[in-house]
Amino acid sequence: MAAGRCEACGVDDAARADETTTATPAADSTDTAGRTAAGTPIVSARDLVKVYGEGDTAVRALDGVSVDFARGAFTAIMGPSGSGKSTLMHCVAGLDRPTSGSVVVDGEETSRMSERGLTRLRRTRLGFVFQAFNLIPTLTALENITLPLDIARRPVDAEHLDAVVRAVGLADRLDHKPAELSGGQQQRVACARALVARPAVVLADEPTGNLDSVSSREVLAFLRRSVEDLGQSVVMVTHDPTAASFAHRVLFLADGRVVDELHDPTAESILATLGAIGPDVTREDRSAAALDTRPDPADAEHAPHQERHAHAHHPRHAAPES
Numbered sequence: 040m041a042a043g044r045c046e047a048c049g050v051d052d053a054a055r056a057d058e059t060t061t062a063t064p065a066a067d068s069t070d071t072a073g074r075t076a077a078g079t080p081i082v083s084a085r086d087l088v089k090v091y092g093e094g095d096t097a098v099r100a101l102d103g104v105s106v107d108f109a110r111g112a113f114t115a116i117m118g119p120s121g122s123g124k125s126t127l128m129h130c131v132a133g134l135d136r137p138t139s140g141s142v143v144v145d146g147e148e149t150s151r152m153s154e155r156g157l158t159r160l161r162r163t164r165l166g167f168v169f170q171a172f173n174l175i176p177t178l179t180a181l182e183n184i185t186l187p188l189d190i191a192r193r194p195v196d197a198e199h200l201d202a203v204v205r206a207v208g209l210a211d212r213l214d215h216k217p218a219e220l221s222g223g224q225q226q227r228v229a230c231a232r233a234l235v236a237r238p239a240v241v242l243a244d245e246p247t248g249n250l251d252s253v254s255s256r257e258v259l260a261f262l263r264r265s266v267e268d269l270g271q272s273v274v275m276v277t278h279d280p281t282a283a284s285f286a287h288r289v290l291f292l293a294d295g296r297v298v299d300e301l302h303d304p305t306a307e308s309i310l311a312t313l314g315a316i317g318p319d320v321t322r323e324d325r326s327a328a329a330l331d332t333r334p335d336p337a338d339a340e341h342a343p344h345q346e347r348h349a350h351a352h353h354p355r356h357a358a359p360e361s
């Protein structure tokens with residue numbers, strides 16, 4: 040977590056609104072682009088390298104990642120433990136600086152931004168959902184949802200708030216405190232909080248990691264609906280193939296590289312791809328998949344047709360030690 044950032048909602052409270060940032064045109068969608076119907080990708084990473092430490096102890100967490108995340112799409116990132124998922128997410132969020140390479144978020148080149156620029160970007164353009172719900176216990180659900188706007192001293196767009204609250208299905212729970220809500224309801228409040236400021240992209244890090252299968256499905260269906268109904272762009276890191284099957288596209292990392300991807304995935308096609316990447320992942324994630332969080336075919340918001348379109352961009356790697 041960056042200093043000065045609200046632990047609850049990921050919003051920075053120390054940014055100044057008048058800071059300048061370096062803006063560059065978004066990169067064209069190329070080899071690993073997903074759905075691009077709405078134009079340029081919402082996030083583009085090019086040749087991202089992140090090395091932690093030096094000399095013998097150096098770890099190459101990202102080893103030349105080039106990827107586009109499509110605007111108005113739900114993208115999941117999967118891969119073995121230590122494959123670089125969090126590092127990629129942190130570089131996109133400006134929480135970590137790449138050793139080399141570039142990241143463009145909604146037209147803004149973040150890798151060259153000042154700390155203040157990054158703070159402003161996180162406050163105004165990014166929404167965060169964490170595994171821990173990070174709600175403020177003394178605030179109601181509604182107060183938690185509008186917290187990022189209150190911190191940023193931005194007005195609440197009542198119409199958009201209403202749309203988000205309806206989408207999240209918590210209209211009759213807005214006066215409840217977190218302790219009076221189930222885990223799934225709390226995470227849906229956290230999702231609504233991430234969406235209410237109309238971020239360019241919502242970054243979700245294991246959002247269902249603390250939830251049972253029913254609650255997981257509620258949260259994932261909501262994330263999917265936020266994309267389908269509200270035009271939100273969502274990027275989610277997960278270990279759970281069933282959770283990833285709610286996404287339009289799944290990106291697979293291994294050893295700091297993009298090694299495969301699926302469009303309109305199913306839990307089965309994801310498991311097959313994980314199995315091809317490395318046996319450790321298969322074992323770990325098969326147990327996760329045993330949880331019945333399978334999307335309900337009756338969920339209108341889930342992809343009606345799911346086909347496998349895997350494209351290997353790099354030679355497959357053996358799974359690293361976990």
Ligand SMILES: Nc1ncnc2c1ncn2[C@@H]1O[C@H](COP(=O)(O)OP(=O)(O)OP(=O)(O)O)[C@@H](O)[C@H]1O
Pocket residue numbers: 091092098099100118119120121122123124125126127
């Ligand atoms: N701050 C750090 N200092 C040193 N090494 C780090 C740091 N952060 C991550 N690493 C290393 O970088 C590699 C990638 O880590 P990362 O957390 O991105 O993987 P991950 O795919 O998110 O793993 P997991 O699924 O276990 O969360 C790992 O080898 C990790 O030990």
